[in-house]
Amino acid sequence: MNVRVNGTLLGIALLLVVGLIAPLLVYPTFMMKVWCFALFACAFNLLLGYTGLLSFGHAAFLSVGGYLAGHACKAWGFTPELGILLGTCAGGAVGYVFGWLAIRRSGIYFAMITLALSQMIYFVWLQAPFTGGEDGLQGVPRGRAFGLIDLDNIYAMYYFVFAVFMAGFLLIYRTIHSPFGQVLKSIRENEPRAISLGYDVDRFKVLAFTLSAALSGTAGATKTLVFQLASLSDAHWHMSGEVVLMTLLGGLGTVFGPVVGALLVITLQNQLPQGVGAWVPVIMGSIFVVCVTAFRRGIVGELQALFRR
Amino acid sequence: AFSQAKVSDGIVKIGVLTDLSGLYSDLAGPGSVLAAQMAIDDFRAETKGGAPFKIEIVSADHLNKGDIAANRAREWFERDNVDMIADLVTTSTALAVMPIAQKLGKITIVSGAASTLITNEQCTENNVHWTYDTYALANGTGRAVVKQGGDSWYFLTADYAFGHSLEKDTGAVVQASGGKVLGAVRHPFPGTDFSSFLLKAQASGAKVIGLANAGTDTTNSIRQASEFGITPKQQLAGLLMFVSDVHSLGPKVAGGMYLTETFYWDLNEQTRAWSKRFFDKQKRMPTMVHAGVYSGVLHYLRSVAATGTDDAKAVMGRMRATPVNDFFAPGARIREDGRLIKDAYLFQVKTPAESKGPWDLYHLRQTIPADQAWQPLADSRCALVTKKK
């Protein structure tokens, strides 16, 4: 137990160090993208890894956060932190509705329902007047964080994004290890029993779903600020598949797995498209197949198993 | 007058950002990369003994997504010192990259994208819209079809910005030429089955069904219209069709249709010569997008050579000041709003009997002179233009 806790602390420290020095070594915008997706994957992991609910529609929340924050910053002159706050709340609100609907079924059905609902959101974005449809919501200003820090400076933007990521990450970590997290685990293990102990299981599931969706919204909002645009590909079901892949590859139900997974997948995507074009889905698909058939614990999961031995 | 030092790090780097794998990879894609390379080769040949500076070319797939394009452009500009980005096949990618280039002091030459937004609301100083736009398409095809007697229209429109803008522009032209617009139905993008939308169009009784969509959406609509016996009773007008689309439909299905392009391989001696070079490498005939990429890159390189710098402002100034000189747009000029002003052409697709080879597809029906082909500057909504007024 103690070893595990220390391991986690070590991990967090490492994360901090990497996060602080990364922009000196790597192209900062790339790292910002990694942090956004890492947060997204961690939020997703909260749901799948710790509650046992597979949502195949998480792209919806990413896009809700992204579009609303983008629109607020562009059209209403929101400051970036307010935009992110709005994105978070909006993601949470939509997540609440999705969760409320989807928990009526479990397992595979749950996955299919979330997928279908997110497809609906996709069509909403396609039609909504402010999203620019296929063209995307372009030219979102980065603005000044708290009215002070000019985020057009790439390093200022980087550390701002990293701070958002760390805040989200720590919140998720805390959630997992909270009384609430305990109940989630028990629901994952034996749902009827949890009901019979008097837990209103549906409310726990919905809250977990809402939390996860809200943090996905945070990730989406931050991403919009980084790239200064929100687009339909954030809402496409391929994106939902991608976040599953990141989580699975890094290690389902591990604290750091999603971060590692996001880093790998983003790196891969960034390295590949030059010239290999359509091979990207083939490679992603192959990773999926390998992960599922032979490598279910993911990278971090395997490492943990190795150390425990 | 050339000083090497003025070109940043001694290299002029050109990025071809295009659709390498998707819907539009035939009409742009690898062919655009080839066209850019051909432009560089020709420029080197022109300057004999090699260019006075190093030229590099990079290419990437933007997957027709604004975010991917923006991401890649930012990386190219900030990290890899790319000086100019060419092609940008969809409106979304063009609109995503243009402001970034503007902000970072780089140049974009849009060839693939269609929307008039690029030279209106979203125009930037450092951009040229090179090859075609929805206004020109509407103007060419719409007017011609009305003139042929197709005076009542119903639109089948891809439900997104590009389709809307094509529908709007064409509707205006139709009305201006004395035709009537009876209505429109919008189909999801990308569409799979158009039969129900076509049935609505049929029920409208319009003489002409205007297809305000592109790529497979257009080719599918055309085939299904013939399947449901809609054509030839009613006439179809493909508002954005490329020679590659017509090639894939074949003259049997597409024969007789009118369409507007700014380039066709079989126009004259120069176009045939260049296209043959292209065909030898690519095994397909070039589209107007390919030709446009070539033309834009060549013009850019010449301007860099002439100014001796790769500074965007200087180069852009030079590009705007000198007329284009190549087979694609001889004598064409770049307008304040970034629109390249050149001739456009109205074609009619040959019937199977008329077509003598797989790429022998068009009759030239009319050359639309440069001063009539494009949106008049007076109507411009581009801030660069309106500010001056």
Added chain:
Amino acid sequence: MTEDLILETRGLTKEFKGFIAVNDVGMRIRRGTIHALIGPNGAGKTTTFNLLTKFHAPTRGTILFNGQDITTEKPAQIARRGIVRSFQISAVFPHLTVLENVRIALQRKLGLSFQFWRSERVLDQLNGRAMELLDAVDLGRFADLATVKLPYGRKRALEIATTLALDPEMMLLDEPMAGMGHEDVGRVTALIRKVAANRTILMVEHHLSVVEELGDTITVLARGAVLAEGTYAEVSSNPLVREAYIGVSDG
């Protein structure tokens, strides 16, 4: 009418597509007793349980708990009122430790289960009480073991400890001895007797020896209706019951 009734059903009926599984059952369960429900297979015992805990909705009839009508409440509400059931199949959280299993049940009363921002260390205050409960069912030394590793009988014991952690006014046990070895039967019987102090138990059981030993009142169901009610001695000598349930030559 002076009896202190904790649970009462009136005219409780359940039909499944025309098949009447429970037919006009009126049961009166006195506070602080162990009430056994027996009857032939298919008599409607489990269905009655499901009706009481709201896993099924009654077709007709009312259920009163402490005099209040709870007929239309939801399962989780019923549990919070203090009616807790055990399952015919053993129900534990297999990958939590034995201690955590009990603590989950204790945690609900603390009212901080939705607080995702608190550290789980706030739960350590419950460890003492949890250990007490585990000791009560003789599981203290397994506290840190993952629950999957427990043998069957001990899982049943754990389940009872978990249920007790809710401090229910009333426990419903569906065949608690099913599939249990004889040594466990003895232990669990003693356990039930022990925990029955100051609470009410309603149990379904086919082990007649257990029923005999534990049951203060016994209701015999047959074909969905009450066939007989009384002490074990009364019921077991009832010829109808002997014919329908016990058989001729038991023992």
Added chain:
Amino acid sequence: MAELLGITPQALFGQLLVGLINGSFYAILSLGLAIIFGLLNIINFTHGAQYMMGAFIAWIGFYKLGEWVGNPDLVVNYWWSLLLAPLAVGAFGILIEKTLLKRLYHLDHLYGLLLTFGIALICEGLFRTWFGISGLRYDVPAQLTGGQNLGFMFMPNYRAWVVVASLAVCFVTWFVIERTKLGSYLRAGTENPRLLQAFGINVPLMITLTYGYGVALAAFAGVLAAPIFQVNPLMGSNLIIVVFAVVVIGGMGSIAGAIVTGVGLGLIEGVVKSGVIATVIDKATSGSPIVAQAIYPVKLLFQPEASAVIIFVVMVIVLLVRPAGLFGREK
């Protein structure tokens, strides 16, 4: 009467027929999904890709195979494709089942979903690299070109054939599963394959063949679709999510349910596309602008443009009213 609704009967019936055609594709695909889900407990995300592969095999057989094998006269015509493509894709399915899916049966079913998702990405990606994405043409077979003038619309023969063929296949499948001994093995295997095997039935073989059959159904639909839609690597992935929604609406409880829901939803889509409902709402509320205002969001859902979401809307409603789906069994 339809005239009263502000729309010609021609248009309405025309849209209904188109809806029926789409519905038969939904039916045959959701049927395949339901069968596979039944026995393997896996949502076959590859279904869309397999549908696409059916179409591609037909296309290759017709336009490319001869060239590939160096014998330009070799042409696999439509009718042979209708037989051979399902067999080929079915065999491919069997290969997947034998090598990959098999390893997952002891795990949470979600892994099956993820695995098949991965395979779908691979298949789609491969076909994209090989054949591009612009869509390939497949001609309607000569026997079925032309059409019938039904008075209210022109019905292409080929589309009529699609409806007949797919419903026939659905019916046969339904009959086998619900009315034969083989079907009772299938249903039992759905619940407890190990026990069924302990009764002496070769369950692994049954599972393999079932997966093969479900996949073959998808490929069959693909061949049927080839002349209607272009043959395109993405043709399946666009369709499959709608089919998932169909499956949620119908519930996986019954084979007949999958078929009926599929056809029904196709028809609903048709009605929405015809604009009849929107018109009716307009008419009904024309008297009072306030009501019209209030009901406006509802009307939006029935605009022809909303046909892409109508199935999802139906799904939400069904979830609220009957979470197990229209034909699903409550657990």
Added chain:
Amino acid sequence: MDSVAAAVEGSDSELLQVKDLHAWYGESHVLHGIDLVVRRGECVTLLGRNGAGRTTTLRAILGLTGRRTGSIRLNGRETIGLATHRIARLGIGYCPEERGIFASLTTEENLLLPPLIAPGGLSLDEIYQMFPNLLERRSSPGTRLSGGEQQMLAMARILRTGAKLLLLDEITEGLAPVIVQTLGRVIRELKVRGFTIVLVEQNFRFAAPLADRHYVIEHGRVAEVVTHAELGSKMDQLQEILGV
């Protein structure tokens, strides 16, 4: 006539012979070398505490566990390498502990489900006579039966198949005493008809009079074998092991 045939065959052959059987569930090693022999027409029981491995023994015979090693001979034929359905086809009927009634089939469909693997099974009428409850609920979905009814159904459906070796796991669990008595009669009758039975039981009082031999299983091994005749003398020992 059947019984005569059984007696003749029974004299010379062992129907089931298990030697040094080990079995695993995933990582956990559950059986540690079981040895047992069942002759034609015999009824033997497996006794033991919860978790001793009796169910696992039955499942291992049918190949339903994870990995297994050792030797299992049926009619002299080695089956350790065979797939489950092939083993079953050699003439085994299995009534699982958890009953395994199929929800999507009606009672009667459940009854008719297991394929006939040999001649000589009971007819449907005989079965309904034996279990009248089932006749009454014949068209009801299988899992809508009460716990006890399901138990009867699980037992009844393997009598039809003609399997001559029955592996019965806890068939009296959850049954009313009257039914338990009925089952006792059924088993006696089956023995008379020449069935061979392996019975896993908690209910020693039920099993004791029926069985020719008792195997006491402990920690995945056979700890003791007690024949019917020795029952009296070894009662104390059994008491200690089983807590009877």
